[in-house]
Amino acid sequence: APVDGRTLEEVRRAITGWNGYGEDIDFDWRTVGEYLDRLDRGFDGRGIAVNAAYLIPQGTVRALVMGWEDRPASPEELARMRELVAQGLEQGAVGLSSGLTYTPGMYAGDAELTELCRVVASYGGYYCPHHRSYGAGALEAYAEMVELAGRAGCPLHLAHATMNFGVNAGRAGELLDLLDHALAAGADITLDTYPYTPGCTTLAALLPSWASEGGPERVLARLADPATAGRIRRELEVSGSDGCHGVPVEWDTIEVSGVADPALGAHVGRTVRELAEARGEEPWEAARRLLVEDRLGTTILQHVGHEENVRAIMRHRAHTGGSDGILRGAKPHPRAYGTFPRYLGHYVRESGVLSLEECVAHLTSRPAARLRLPDRGLVRE
Ligand SMILES: [Zn+2]
Known part of the structure; x- marks a missing residue:
């Protein structure tokens, strides 16, 4: 059956044809629930080897409803997007992600995103944006997400919260001040970074x-x-x-x-x-x-990162370890498989940027708390 008037082949092309991802995968799921069922089955019927907590991709929701069009959503389209987000959360997603330097997600304005975040908040989920700039205007882009989530009453997790490119050298403290200010005012904000300087x-x-x-x-x-x-x-x-x-x-x-x-x-x-x-x-x-x-x-x-920024951000009390990995290509970024050894080996044992106890919290109890997994991440009675 078609999704929003599109055939399966059209949906498949709209999503996977963009960059070649997934062309060797039998793209047989149509909803968040079907995708999670697919993970439970795995490729051989025995499930996948890791745990998964899934974020609804806002760009995909927009592609399904509006295609690749650079314009605001109509009220009907916004209503349909809100429905799809609600459906995904009901079927097991833990929140909503955005790629706001990627099309078509970046075609969404703040009013549209705020409306979707209100739905996320009503289900107890969180918003996880890759925001509108990690280079020129990075601080403004972080501030925009903090304000947007605040308006929607939605918990916020800032994805790969780096300060990259020459314009942001040595400016991690300004990002951390912004977050401290919002946290002191009662905002629910966490962030993650990968322990490397290059992006991918x-x-x-x-x-x-x-x-x-x-x-x-x-x-x-x-x-x-x-x-x-x-x-x-x-x-x-x-x-x-x-x-x-x-x-x-x-x-x-x-x-x-x-x-x-x-x-x-x-x-x-x-x-x-x-x-x-x-x-x-x-x-x-x-x-x-x-x-x-x-x-x-x-x-x-x-190759646009700064070591001093990486070190400053990974020490913040709201920080969790993250990989942002893309497991693709002959020489993938090592963060896709090396993030956790690098935190513990390089940044604890060799550099002493984090104590072992502090780092373990970044990698266990803090992400578990963001995902609302009460029986994971802490050693306790
Ligand atoms: Zn990203």
Whole structure:
């Protein structure tokens, strides 16, 4: 049966066709409940090896109701999104996530997000945004989420709460002051970080949001058109794309970590600047060609973090360990599998940034409390 008038194939293309994720997975679930049942079954009928607490992805809800359209929701569309969020929470999700530098989630304004957060709060869930900027405007973007969650009366968990890019070097204290102020005023806020400086995303995610409107085929057409591609380039390299956190891109900080097309495997482990130099072309041209040839499926590491920021944030009392892992590509970011050993090995044993007891709390009781798991995370009678 179709979902909101779309066939299964259309829904599948709208979600997985975007970046090649999941193309080898039998995409047989249609709801949060069916997805959780699928995890219970696993691939061999014996379930998965880890526990899962699932967040409803706001961008997916918006794609189901509105497609990839860059406009505000109508009252009817907002009502349908609220219904889908309520349904997901009833079926076992623990909250709502957002990717607000990713399309189509970023097309949602604050009023729309606030309405969805009210539904989340009414079920006792929490909102977990990847907010609108981790670069230029990061502090404003954090403040926006704190205000939005406060308006909705919704608990807030800030995902991978980093302060990245040159503009934020040494500014972790300003983020922590903002959080301390809100916590002192009674807000329910937690945050997580991964214990590494590089970030990880897709190459296509860096594009301006207007260039991603309408879905993957439209993006590829824009990249093939010289005038439009030139406009994308100017935004990326000069003014700063919203997909790249408002910061002009530095091509030597972007390293290819995975490709969708195995024929492009030799690109993995090299920066965009290195790829360009090897062919005697401009970095933008190398990036554009890779996006087109890999049909937007390329994943990247972004070397834009600051060690002093990472250390300051991981010591905050509302902090929990997180991986933000993307297990994809030939050389995935090590945070996908190394986060917990690195907290305990590097930041406790070698660097002494955290005491063992403090770090164990970051990795156990604090996330368990956010997930409202009363029988996990503490040793007690
Ligand atoms: Zn993110």
